[in-house]
Amino acid sequence: MVIVLIGYMGSGKSAVGKVLAENLSCTFADMDDYIEEKEQKTIPEIFRDKGEIYFRKVESRYLQEILSGEKGAVISLGGGTPCYGDNMDRIKELADKVFYLKASVGELTARLGKEKDHRPLIKHLSDDELEEFIRKHLFERNFYYLRADSTVNVDGKTIEDIAGEIISGIK
Template identity: 55%
Template sequence: MKIILLGYMGSGKSTVGKLLAKQMGLEFIDLDDFIEEEEEQKIATIFKVKGEIYFRNKESEYLKKIIQQKKDLVIATGGGTPCYGDNLETLLKTTDHIFYLKVSLNGLVERLGKEKMQRPLIKDIPNGELPEFIGKHLFERSFFYNRATHIISSDGKTAEEIAMEIGKFLV
């Protein structure tokens, strides 16, 4: 069983994914962490040195590698993973369990505002411009996110509650 978690940065994919994997006795893979290990560089460095196109090509390559080699697992994708190349089509063809962890714009602004310095994509964006930046990304990505087989409204829920809600779909 492959369980895929999609959503914008800060939506809880990694946190929920770890909990869900533990709850179900499955392996957990954070795609961003996997890429950093394989490339032996932080994603921010890959973007800076080799560019986004290189990163997106590697992201697709590693996603396919994980899906083909691993059987039962939970995968937390990067926020942009389903929006590039044929990544979403690959996921839709290989699993029936794709969950979009949907957080409102206000919820994301609140969450990400607290952790801006750990998020290279937004660390230099003034707080007043964060809602517009995130809103633009959500608008651009919503087509892809909403094609998930399950949409989990995550506002006001703990990671444990979200993992339990996902678990109910898998029984």
């Protein structure tokens, strides 16, 4: 079974994915790590050196690669991955289950405010601009995120609780 986790940056996809894979005794793949390994650059370096358009093109190519190659895995995608090109169609076609980890604007603002320096899309934003940026992006991306098989609200829950909720949704 291939389980894919989608959601906005900071929603906990990587942290939950690791625990979920461990609980299911399967492999874990993080799309950002996969891209960094293939490109031999960090995501911020790719954005800086080649831009977002280049990044989205290679992201689509690697998405196909990782979804086609993995069997018995939990795959955590980047926040924007489902929202470009035909990526969400490909995800729905090749994954057995897709879970949207949904966090509120307030929760995301609090989490991402602490991580801005490591996030190329929000690095330049002031704290006041961050909430509005998140709100706008969630509105734009909601169409794609809501195509997931299940939505898991993550606000106020532990990583273990979220993983447990996903496991219950698989059975």
